[in-house]
Amino acid sequence: MEIFDYDNILLLPRKCRVESRAECDASVTLGGRSFRIPVVPANMKTVVNEEICAWMAKNGYFYVMHRFDLDNVQFVKDMHAKGLYASISLGVKQPDYDTVDSLADQGLVPEYITIDIAHGHADTVQKMIGYLKKKLPASYIIAGNVGTPEAVIDLENWGADATKVGIGPGKVCITKMKTGFGTGGWQLSALKWCARVATKPIIADGGIREHGDIAKSVRFGATMVMIGALLAGLEESPGKTVEVDGKIFKEYYGSASDFNKGEYRHVEGKRILEPVKGTLADTLREMEEDVQSSISYAGGTRLMDIRKVNYVILGGDNAGEHLLM
Numbered sequence: 001m002e003i004f005d006y007d008n009i010l011l012l013p014r015k016c017r018v019e020s021r022a023e024c025d026a027s028v029t030l031g032g033r034s035f036r037i038p039v040v041p042a043n044m045k046t047v048v049n050e051e052i053c054a055w056m057a058k059n060g061y062f063y064v065m066h067r068f069d070l071d072n073v074q075f076v077k078d079m080h081a082k083g084l085y086a087s088i089s090l091g092v093k094q095p096d097y098d099t100v101d102s103l104a105d106q107g108l109v110p111e112y113i114t115i116d117i118a119h120g121h122a123d124t125v126q127k128m129i130g131y132l133k134k135k136l137p138a139s140y141i142i143a144g145n146v147g148t149p150e151a152v153i154d155l156e157n158w159g160a161d162a163t164k165v166g167i168g169p170g171k172v173c174i175t176k177m178k179t180g181f182g183t184g185g186w187q188l189s190a191l192k193w194c195a196r197v198a199t200k201p202i203i204a205d206g207g208i209r210e211h212g213d214i215a216k217s218v219r220f221g222a223t224m225v226m227i228g229a230l231l232a233g234l235e236e237s238p239g240k241t242v243e244v245d246g247k248i249f250k251e252y253y254g255s256a257s258d259f260n261k262g263e264y265r266h267v268e269g270k271r272i273l274e275p276v277k278g279t280l281a282d283t284l285r286e287m288e289e290d291v292q293s294s295i296s297y298a299g300g301t302r303l304m305d306i307r308k309v310n311y312v313i314l315g316g317d318n319a320g321e322h323l324l325m
């Protein structure tokens, strides 16, 4: 199997078919809705909050609200009251089942539900998917996180409408060091491996360090890309603002860090400071322009045209050119 990651892959251009990058359509469809770009901010406390989610929904972007210290039922009510779609996260414990009961009893149907646990290839996830199918059958279910084709096949067979791939490639992730497991360091080839068997959309989660990594994810099978670090250091980002030597940073911590959990047990995440660099609107606009450029380099006009390009692996044992012929 070829092993590579975002920083040692480059995509190869094909003859341009547009006169302006504005002709390239970066939009993507997930769960029957169209979104401006294939990017979703990570469902983490230092990346999204209610205001950011509402703004994203209003402005044509996909979001997934986090599931920590939050009244999910009230969140769904608030989003629907504003005429916006609701996209929530759930775990697999009793309070999560209580949330599902409460939503169903009140006739509240979130348009998207993401079952989000560290090791998503699990009976507990199968059980939650089954419960959601019974209680909230109209919700679109995203399940994860996983890192192997076997897991993608199981989650799809259990009823997931999309899977989230990425065990440990995140910037604040320490899973690799703590457990010896994961896709950290080879996330892009793990994505390719999973995408070969997937029959439903994949959300590539973690490890995006440059805007060009979005196109690389799409090339290797992602429908959507989940991003934490690159969106944690914005003016609106909910992490605490910290000043160091006159420079302004935002706190960014892992959902499995002691900062999120409130205790040091089963910790698989850390806290870092991200320099503050611009607004959410400007960053998403720049990402859209960069994806439009990627589409034009791919010789296409639509996002999925990126899937047609060849690529090279730079350095290492697998180095070489990979042609689609």
Ligand SMILES: NC(=O)C1=CN([C@@H]2O[C@H](COP(=O)(O)OP(=O)(O)OC[C@H]3O[C@@H](n4cnc5c(N)ncnc54)[C@H](OP(=O)(O)O)[C@@H]3O)[C@@H](O)[C@H]2O)C=CC1
Residues within 6 Å of the ligand: 091, 092, 093, 116, 117, 118, 119, 145, 166, 167, 168, 169, 170, 173, 175, 206, 254, 255, 256, 266, 268
């Ligand atoms: N993408 C990634 O690489 C990772 C992401 N995270 C994120 O951190 C957040 C918290 O995750 P998580 O701790 O799972 O959430 P929860 O604390 O809600 O735990 C979910 C359930 O899974 C169990 N569990 C957790 N890890 C494992 C494991 N390795 N093997 C078997 N069972 C396990 C927990 O039990 P118990 O605690 O008793 O074991 C609990 O019952 C999520 O948002 C998750 O996405 C966390 C780690 C890795």
Ligand SMILES: Nc1nc2c(ncn2[C@@H]2O[C@H](COP(=O)(O)O)[C@@H](O)[C@H]2O)c(=O)[nH]1
Residues within 6 Å of the ligand: 042, 043, 044, 145, 166, 167, 168, 169, 170, 171, 172, 173, 174, 175, 205, 206, 207, 208, 226, 227, 228, 229, 230, 253, 254, 255, 256, 257, 268, 269, 270
């Ligand atoms: N192993 C851990 N992974 C975590 C934790 N909290 C979040 N995450 C994952 O990281 C991505 C974001 O990655 P980034 O490279 O864009 O910053 C996020 O979506 C989660 O899947 C954690 O505590 N441990």
